[in-house]
Amino acid sequence: MAKAKTMFATQEGPANALALNKDCSQVVIAGRNVFKVFNINAEEFVENCNLRVGKNINLNFSCNDVVWNTFDDSILATAATNGAVVVWNLNKPTRSKQEHVFNDHRRTVNKVSFHPTEAVWLISGSQDGTMKCFDLRIKEATRTFISKTESVRDVQFSPHQMHTFSAVAENGNVQLWDLRKPDRCLSQFTAHSGPVFACDWHPEMCWLATASRDKTIKVWDLTSKPSLEYTIPTIASVGHIKWRPQRKHHIASCALVVDCSVNIWDIRRPYIAFASFNEHQDVATGVAWRGDPHILLSTSKDFTLYQHVFKDAARPESKANPQGISFNSKGDMSFSCKININPATLSKLPALLRKTPLHSDQFCQVTSSMHTFVSKAQKEVKCFLECAKRYQLSGKPLAELCDHNAAVAKQLGRHQVSLVWGIVKTLYCTTNTSKVADMQQTPSGKDSRDDPNITPGANSEAHNGTDGRHTDKTDKGDTNGVILSEDNDTETDEAEQQDQNLTTIATGLAINQGDFFFGDGAEGEMDQLHVDYEQMNTFDMMQQDWTLPSEAFNLRHEIEDRSPPPEQFPNHCSVDMIDVTPPEESNLILPLINVSGLPRMSLFDPSEVVASALNRHAESSDVQTAASVLLVLGEKRAAHIEECKQETWLLGYLELLGRHKLWNTATKVIKLSWLPSIHQLNQQSTTLPTNCASCSRPLRRSGWQCDNCHHPCGKCAVCNELVKGIYSWCQGCSHGGHLAHMQDWLAKHRSCPAGCGHACEYD
Incomplete structure (x- = not known):
């Protein structure tokens, strides 16, 4: 055989199948509108015979499949679309070659x-669900x-056992016959889901x-017993x-x-094709090897017949990414990455890694290293x-x-x-209004704002303790409870006296700005931080009397040695600079500082934190x-988080x-x-595919009858009547x-x- 090359021939119509004679020197292509025999030369395909000629060109010439006799190069057989099996004799002297x-x-x-x-045995598989064996000697x-199936799509004689052949059907089953x-049949098993x-x-x-x-x-x-050895996933339905x-290992x-494309797969590495021929512009309809592992013939719906040479094939694995990552059910991760090895160091590898393949076809030489990371996140998954x-994400107040x-x-x-x-609770939960009112009342039940003995603006929460803080003695069920001290009268007097203290006024404790509470010192964690923002907003600081007294206590006697006048002290302000009207009564003391206004404190925004x-x-x-x-906060969610991130x-x-289901x-x-994109996920419909209980074929439409076997579906196993309401069934046996x-x-x-x-169970 001369050195082959990639070549093609264009036809007037698409071919559905092709076949080679026993010495692979001729090829026949057959379809609905084409039926020709070509001689395969070194440079081109040469048409030898056009079988679609004669006076009566009918559906017998419309072919789904064609096969060449294994011994006689003059005998062909075709499978017609009208249900006929036609035998052709190329040596027949007439124009019509039908035998x-x-x-x-x-x-x-x-x-x-x-x-x-046995060249006289011809077998056929039909859409009527039957297979027939013809004897060419007696012509019957x-x-x-x-097969007891809807249709038979392919039949093949076994090359290992003389009387055995296989048949595949549209219901996904494979049958072996004698x-x-x-x-x-000898045996039957379900091979595919389609x-x-x-x-x-x-x-x-x-x-x-x-x-x-x-x-x-x-x-x-x-x-x-039939056992699955290899599985090759592809991107589309496979026809041939x-x-x-x-x-x-190549197919x-x-x-x-x-x-x-026409793909060549190595079944040992199923996820990427070993080689690929991409010459066709439409899907291929038939393939055949020309007796040589390096030459492949194919036909296509693009009206072409191609001869592919393996050296011109594309190698998808050479463009594949050698890096990968995978996880198992336990969360362990495996990661592989490419290693560039110097050819000088290749000779130092063990002999097992340098083993020469038996033939010239090799995988793309890529050396990768594998890294495995064992997950220790079992506890995290459980948590x-x-x-x-x-x-709990809703249904209760935020604090709870x-x-x-x-x-x-x-x-x-x-x-x-x-x-x-x-912290979220501390930052977003304010004090209950009723408890604020309780803390603002005096021990006698009167509002502190109505009591003349209490200075306006004084910290009413100072009544709860001499140190100005709440005594937070709460149980686990009520973290906001406050227990007031029993000696309320004494604490009230002390609080009133504290309001007159210069230090108290100067540090701003007279304003009810809020208290800070800390939890049990043994735990060392912050239990609650409370800032009463509402009371700060409602309190008008501008209306408070910020005039500071000259002393924190009354003078006991008149000071005889008075200080020199202010003019003698240049570092002090003069009397003219103080806009104060002298008091009429001599027992009042002039104030040293008069504060006319105080800037309002800005509120703390916890959303950024x-x-x-x-x-x-x-x-x-x-x-x-x-x-x-985010779900618990609801409308109070942080404004600093972008919506896309949420x-x-x-x-x-x-x-x-x-x-995790x-x-x-x-x-x-x-x-x-x-978010609308999340909320509308509940609006998507849920589809549950069901099959007929009699023929196991999918129910293509809603109804009470199977389109395939016309058997009523959805019968109750108890009363044997059609279920037209809620249907309950066992997932183990499918009865219900x-x-x-x-x-x-x-x-x-x-x-x-x-x-x-x-043993059915009802859950």
């Missing part, structure tokens, strides 16, 4: 195949095999490859497959839609699940929600998170705390909840969300019925009411 037409099938024939050793169908036993379009026997191993609409190619070991000769495939289940969530976090050992909840804390938790992978605090936190939290908590988070009937039955029995023997 014989078998009209035994009632529907379209999808596949025909000659026996590899000698055996009929009924030619001598047409009454029933229709199986093609199968091919391995030329050396007892392997059967199957291709399906479910976008997978599977390799089954049929030495004994063919094992590569002289390469044990060619072409897709039905989307992918126009996450418990917090998600026990956190913070207290509850802080207690939950503290019980789980998350002290830092517990402290965050405590909370935003910083939540950002820190989110960056440390604790998105649960960030999202939960959306990211909520979506991340929902993803984690979904990963905490659907109720996820629904609650969606319901409490204030009316909700009330199933409840009554399972309350008294343990087995399924349908009689299948399954």
Whole structure:
């Protein structure tokens, strides 16, 4: 054979299949509008015979498949779209080369195949669900095999066992038959979740490859019981497959839609194609190896016939990223990265790594290092699940929600998170109005503002203790309770005297600005920080008397040695600079300082502090705390957090909840969300696919009858009537019925009411 090259031939129509003769010197292509034989030369395809000629060109010329006889180069067979199996003789002297037409099938024939050793045996698979074996010597169908499926898409004789052939069907099943036993198949197993379009026997191993609409190619070991050996995921439904000769682990495939390439897969590395031919502009419809592992022929819907040479194939693995990351169910992480090895050091590698392959086809030489990181986050996962289940996000005042969530976090050992909840409560929760009123009242029950003995603006909370602080003796259930001291009269006198003190006035303690409370000193944690912002807003500082007395106590006697006049002290202000009217009575003392106004204190905004804390938790992978605090704050949420970041936190939290199947908590988070993109997630419909209980085919539309077997669906296993309301079923055996009937039955029995023997449970 001369050195081959990549070449093509254009036709007047698309071809559905192609086949090679026994010495691979000729190729035949067949379709609905094309049926030709070509000689394969070194430089081009040369048309040898056009079989679509004659006076009566009918549907017998419309071909789904074509096959060449394994011994006689003049005999061809085609599968017609009208249900006919046609035998063609190229040596026939007339223009029409039809030898014989078998009209035994009632529907379209999808596949025909000659026996590899008995050239007179021809088998066909049809859309009518049957397979027929024809004997060319007597020109009739000698055996009929009924698959009991809707259609048979491919049939292939086994090269290892003379009387065995395989058949694949649209229901996803694979059947193995013995030619001598047409009454029933030898074995049957479900290979795919969708229709199986093609199968091919391995030329050396007892392997059967199957291709399906479910976008997978599977390799089954049929030495004994069928077992799945390899699975190749693809990007589209696979229509045709063919094992590569002289390469044990290589197989060619072409897709039905989307992918126009002819891909060569190494089943040992299934996630990326070993080689790819990208010459076609539309999906390929057939492939065949030209007896050489380096030459492949293919047809396509783009009206072309191609010969591909392996040296011109694209190598997708050479463009693949050698770096990758993966996680297992325990949270352990594996990471691989590329290592650039100097060729000089390659000779120093162990002999096992330098083993020369048996053939020239090699994988792309990439050396990677693998790093494995064992996760120690089992405790964190447990804490996450418990917090998600026990956190309260709504339904109570903010203070109670913070207290509850802080207690939950503290019980789980998350002290830092517990402290965050405590700080949120401290910063956002104000004192109850009724308790503020209680603290403003005198011990006798009168308001301090009505008592003339109490200086206006004095700190009413000084009545609770001589040191000006509350005595916070509260139990665990009431963190805001205040116990007043019993000796109220004494403390009131002391407070009044304190209001007259220069130090008290100068430091601003006369203004009820708020108190700071600290928790138990043994725990060392801040329990509560209270700032009464409302009272600060309502208090008018401008109306207070800020005139300071000259002394904090009355003089006992007249001072005889008076100080020199102010003129003698240049560092002091003169009397003329003091805008004070002399008092009429001699016993009053002139004030030294007169404050006409005091700037109003600005309110403290805690949102920036909370935003910083939540950002820190989110960056440390604790998105649960960030999202939960936002939900609890509600309208008080931090204004310094961008809306896009809030959306990211909520979506991340929902993803984690979904990963751990905490659907109720996820629904609650969606319901409490204030973002439209999150809140509308609850508006998405939920689809639950169902199958017919009789034929196991999917129910394509709503109704009470299966479109495939016309059997009524949704019957109650107890009363045997159609269920037109709420339907309850067992996920173990799929039997069910009316909700009330199933409840009554399972309350008294343990087995399924349908009689299948399954121990059903009602949850």
